[in-house]
Amino acid sequence: MSAVAAGSAGGQLVLGIETSCDETGIGIVRGGTVLANVISSSMEQHARFGGVVPEVAARAHLEAIEPALREALAVADVRLSDLDAIAVTAGPGLAGALMVGVGAAKGLALATGKPLYGVNHLVGHVGADYLVDTNAPDRAAADDGEPTIALLVSGGHTSLLLVRDLISDVELLGETIDDAAGEAFDKVARLLGLGYPGGPGIDRAAADGSPTAIRFPRGLTQPKDLAAHRYDFSFSGLKTSVARWVERQTDGAMEVDVADVAASFREAVVDVLLGKAIAACQDFDVPRLLLGGGVVANARLRAVAAERTEAAGIALRIPPFSLCTDNGAMIAGVGARLVAAGHPPSALGFGADSSLPVTTAQV
Amino acid sequence: MLLAIDSSAGTSAAVVDFATGILAEASSDDPLRHAEVVGELIAEVLAQSAVRVEALSAVALGTGPGPFTGLRVGMAAGRAFALGAGIPVAPVISHDAVAAGHYSSGAAGSLLVVTDARRREVFWSLYSGADPESIPHRIEGPALAKADATLPDADRRIDARSIPAGWLGMVAERSWAAGRAFPSGDAVYLRSPDVTLSAPKRVTG
Numbered sequence: 395m396s397a398v399a400a401g402s403a404g405g406q407l408v409l410g411i412e413t414s415c416d417e418t419g420i421g422i423v424r425g426g427t428v429l430a431n432v433i434s435s436s437m438e439q440h441a442r443f444g445g446v447v448p449e450v451a452a453r454a455h456l457e458a459i460e461p462a463l464r465e466a467l468a469v470a471d472v473r474l475s476d477l478d479a480i481a482v483t484a485g486p487g488l489a490g491a492l493m494v495g496v497g498a499a500k501g502l503a504l505a506t507g508k509p510l511y512g513v514n515h516l517v518g519h520v521g522a523d524y525l526v527d528t529n530a531p532d533r534a535a536a537d538d539g540e541p542t543i544a545l546l547v548s549g550g551h552t553s554l555l556l557v558r559d560l561i562s563d564v565e566l567l568g569e570t571i572d573d574a575a576g577e578a579f580d581k582v583a584r585l586l587g588l589g590y591p592g593g594p595g596i597d598r599a600a601a602d603g604s605p606t607a608i609r610f611p612r613g614l615t616q617p618k619d620l621a622a623h624r625y626d627f628s629f630s631g632l633k634t635s636v637a638r639w640v641e642r643q644t645d646g647a648m649e650v651d652v653a654d655v656a657a658s659f660r661e662a663v664v665d666v667l668l669g670k671a672i673a674a675c676q677d678f679d680v681p682r683l684l685l686g687g688g689v690v691a692n693a694r695l696r697a698v699a700a701e702r703t704e705a706a707g708i709a710l711r712i713p714p715f716s717l718c719t720d721n722g723a724m725i726a727g728v729g730a731r732l733v734a735a736g737h738p739p740s741a742l743g744f745g746a747d748s749s750l751p752v753t754t755a756q757v
Numbered sequence: 758m759l760l761a762i763d764s765s766a767g768t769s770a771a772v773v774d775f776a777t778g779i780l781a782e783a784s785s786d787d788p789l790r791h792a793e794v795v796g797e798l799i800a801e802v803l804a805q806s807a808v809r810v811e812a813l814s815a816v817a818l819g820t821g822p823g824p825f826t827g828l829r830v831g832m833a834a835g836r837a838f839a840l841g842a843g844i845p846v847a848p849v850i851s852h853d854a855v856a857a858g859h860y861s862s863g864a865a866g867s868l869l870v871v872t873d874a875r876r877r878e879v880f881w882s883l884y885s886g887a888d889p890e891s892i893p894h895r896i897e898g899p900a901l902a903k904a905d906a907t908l909p910d911a912d913r914r915i916d917a918r919s920i921p922a923g924w925l926g927m928v929a930e931r932s933w934a935a936g937r938a939f940p941s942g943d944a945v946y947l948r949s950p951d952v953t954l955s956a957p958k959r960v961t962g
């Protein structure tokens with residue numbers, strides 16, 4: 395691990411390609427230092443649909459990937475011939491979107507003769523915590539960071555992980571059994587007419603609302619559910635409950651207090667996310683909680699996380715936002731670790747695996 | 758010397774040379790495993806032809822028509838390969854490769870090339886023949902039609918299950934040598950993305 399200590403000047407020069415959802419991310423790292431983190435998002439193209447449309451995302455990846463590659467190389471001021479390796483997200487994610495990145499990575503690797511590593515997207519999110527972004531040096535160099543409980547929350551995934559070693563020992567404790575948390579934000583925002591993506595709209599509306607105005611259900615927190623789903627999440631019931639509440643108000647000719655609904659909904663999501671994450675820290679005696687994924691942008695989530703981890707004596711770690719959303723630097727970072735640890739490159743015949751398990755750091 | 762890639766039907770790669778023709782070609786008909794095989798096929802034709810990356814002057818890239826996720830895999834690989842090798846992309850309409858193969862055998866007359874677009878639709882292109890430079894002359898298409906629609910009449914119709922990258926590469930070599938303009942390098946989908954936009958449903962009765 396010391397070979398790739400965050401902030402060290404040396405280390406492997408790795409380019410990472412990420413196309414698992416709606417961001418085309420190209421990152422370049424040297425060891426644990428981010429030299430470039432270029433993100434091209436197709437989010438605006440999905441806005442009128444209220445959620446990510448896979449075919450729209452995949453088409454956008456094909457158009458964005460080459461310009462993003464050129465830009466990342468320019469920003470990092472490195473040449474392809476300088477690279478030690480190329481890393482690409484092999485899964486999990488949207489199959490058609492992943493395949494664009496995998497295809498590009500193979501073409502690039504063959505043309506340059508560089509070793510290619512197909513890596514796990516979720517492991518990438520965890521690995522973001524080991525990176526120092528020289529362009530956004532807003533936090534101190536990381537401690538060794540392990541073991542940690544990692545809560546990864548985005549529009550595409552909601553996962554709770556126990557990370558003992560980034561590339562060799564990551565265990566999935568639980569995940570959503572229906573909607574991802576980010577998806578729930580998008581759907582409720584659409585219901586309340588707050589735009590897409592849902593997170594910022596819900597946040598703005600919730601600022602004037604009371605988080606305790608309406609008691610929305612906390613999915614999978616009842617004793618009978620906890621037995622089988624202690625660390626799993628469910629947001630579809632919550633979404634339906636919000637919809638029902640809004641319909642009842644409207645049917646009764648009552649005005650819907652959007653601020654209260656938004657604040658109460660958000661509180662239910664945050665409560666269940668952090669309740670389970672902190673329970674995992676305590677159950678496994680792990681004094682560290684790492685947050686990752688785009689939902690980390692949610693100010694309420696960060697505030698409640700800070701409060702509750704402090705009360706529980708747990709260290710809270712949140713990478714810079716540019717490394718929390720889907721990005722290529724985190725993929726490059728995992729690649730750099732794999733190279734440093736002496737792992738051989740992936741066999742050239744790997745594909746995109748939309749449900750790649752988190753226990754597989756490298757395909 | 759060109760590397761040629763097409764993944765609009767199955768996946769195919771080739772190394773071709775204007776003077777000596779198709780040096781190596783490798784293909785997979787699997788309509789689902791483009792991402793898996795694209796790298797191996799490129800590596801295979803480079804090894805088989807013993808051509809080094811530095812000796813390539815461009816990547817001939819099939820731009821479709823293709824309805825599937827697969828089309829993008831080859832295009833992404835080809836564009837990134839070209840970037841990595843510091844060479845340009847030479848886009849080719851995929852049907853032109855089928856037509857080039859047909860006319861190379863000495864055939865004359867019009868030709869209709871048809872490929873599967875799934876969902877009971879087909880892609881088609883109509884050719885009048887090959888010009889003196891042996892480049893197929895496409896007079897209509899590529900276009901999308903219902904599978905049971907009446908397509909233009911032609912002396913021959915080829916329902917192609919695969920696109921040979923070797924002939925694709927030769928079309929690019931000959932077009933280059935003849936100073937012809939290349940088509941846009943954009944993916945030819947001929948269909949809008951699938952989008953189902955449903956209004957939020959009531960959850961209470």
Ligand SMILES: [Zn+2]
Nearest residue numbers: 548550687720
């Ligand atoms: Zn993600």
